[in-house]
Amino acid sequence: MTADLNEKVKRYERLLREALEMAEFAPISRSHMYKVAVDFHNMASSYYNDGIYFAENGDLVNALVCFSYGHAWLDAGARLGLFNVDDDVLFTI
Numbered sequence: 001m002t003a004d005l006n007e008k009v010k011r012y013e014r015l016l017r018e019a020l021e022m023a024e025f026a027p028i029s030r031s032h033m034y035k036v037a038v039d040f041h042n043m044a045s046s047y048y049n050d051g052i053y054f055a056e057n058g059d060l061v062n063a064l065v066c067f068s069y070g071h072a073w074l075d076a077g078a079r080l081g082l083f084n085v086d087d088d089v090l091f092t093i
Helices: 005-022 032-056 062-080
Strands: none
Touching: 005 032, 005 062, 032 062
8 A cells, every 4th residue: 555645744743742742951051062053953944944944836746855954953852861751653762
């Protein structure tokens, strides 16, 4: 059975949105690592916004790519300890 692109885009958008909301910065605000966490979160958020743009304009393939890349930034940040997360469905922890 072939994957339904519309369903997959909606699912990945939801997963990234939930992960963005959950990703709480772990480092203290004066540290260099806090700035790294901000950068990772900003990259994920930018990919989210780009994905929304692509989805709204009918480019579902690029929307899916953006949502996937955005989630990868957050997942990598969680693995590095940049974000306090406890959800092993949204994150690889």
